[in-house]
Structures are given as structure tokens and as C-alpha cells.
Amino acid sequence: MIAAHDLYENNYARFWIIDGILYFKYKPNTTINIKVAQSVVTDRIYFQNEKSYPILCDVRGVVGTEKAGRDYLAQSGSVLAQAVGLIVHEKVLLTISNFYLQISKPSVPTQIFTKEEDALIYLNGFI
Known part of the structure; x- marks a missing residue:
């Protein structure tokens, strides 16, 4: 169970x-x-209260992206x-995510998974 103050x-x-x-x-x-990207990054950083974490990012709700974002x-x-x-679940999102990794080159280790369990195994190596 997640307490209310532990969820943003x-x-x-x-x-x-x-x-x-x-x-x-x-x-x-x-x-x-760009608006969505700035909003989620700003709020996530504030939520983390200056502490760094491995991040499980579920992008299955994303229906599209713009270059600026x-x-x-x-x-x-x-x-x-x-x-x-x-975490992705559709071939289209898998394609978009692979494109993001190859073109945008995020500055931290980033991998794509279709199963949350596999992503957690990967991320536990960074705790």
C-alpha cells in the first residue's frame, strides 16, 4: 500500500x-x-527531494511524441x-522508444522492456 504522501x-x-x-x-x-515534458520533469525532481533513483518509466499511456518534448x-x-x-507494450511504442534511444541518446543508462519484472531486475542493479 502506498501512503498519500508517497504518491504524486x-x-x-x-x-x-x-x-x-x-x-x-x-x-x-x-x-x-515540450509542455508535458517540462511539467513531468519539474514535478518529478521536486518529488524526489534531491535524491537520485533508478526509474521505472511506464510509457504505455503515451499516444504520441513531439521532437521538442x-x-x-x-x-x-x-x-x-x-x-x-x-516499459512499453505496443510495437509502435517499441519503435518510438528505440528511435528515442538511438537519436536522442539519454545521458543515463536506459533500456526498453515489455515486462515490468524484467525492468525491475535491471533497475535493482542501480540501487
Whole structure:
């Protein structure tokens, strides 16, 4: 069970921390543009209270991205992130995520997974 103060939610995502891993889940039908990217990064950094975490990022709610949003996440989205495990479930998102990794080159170790369990195994190596 997650206590209310252990969960943060804005218009685009929810995040919480369990066992040293920050869980980050985009809400359904989210398009990542510059406004969304800035909002989720700012709120996540504030929520983390200056502590760095491995991040499990569930992007299954994302329906589209814009270049400015992707670029912002690649440059500023890694602040206070030790590593990122991206959870995807559709081939289209898998393609977009692979494109993001190859083109935007995030500054922290980042891998793509279709199963949360596999991502958690990966991220536990950074705790």
C-alpha cells in the first residue's frame, strides 16, 4: 500500500517510490510535447527531494511524441536518475522508444522492456 504522501500526480503522470525505485507512469492518451515534458520533469525532481533513483518509466499511456518534448526529456529528463527502464507494450511504442534511444541518446543508462519484472531486475542493479 502506498501512503498519500508517497504518491504524486499531475495532469500527465503519477509517480511513487517503492524499495528504492521511483515508479513513473504516464496517464492514458498522453502526447509528450515540450509542455508535458517540462511539467513531468519539474514535478518529478521536486518529488524526489534531491535524491537520485533508478526509474521505472511506464510509457504505455503515451499516444504520441513531439521532437521538442523528446529532446527535453533526453537532455533534462535524466536529472536525479541513476538509470531508466522504459516499459512499453505496443510495437509502435517499441519503435518510438528505440528511435528515442538511438537519436536522442539519454545521458543515463536506459533500456526498453515489455515486462515490468524484467525492468525491475535491471533497475535493482542501480540501487
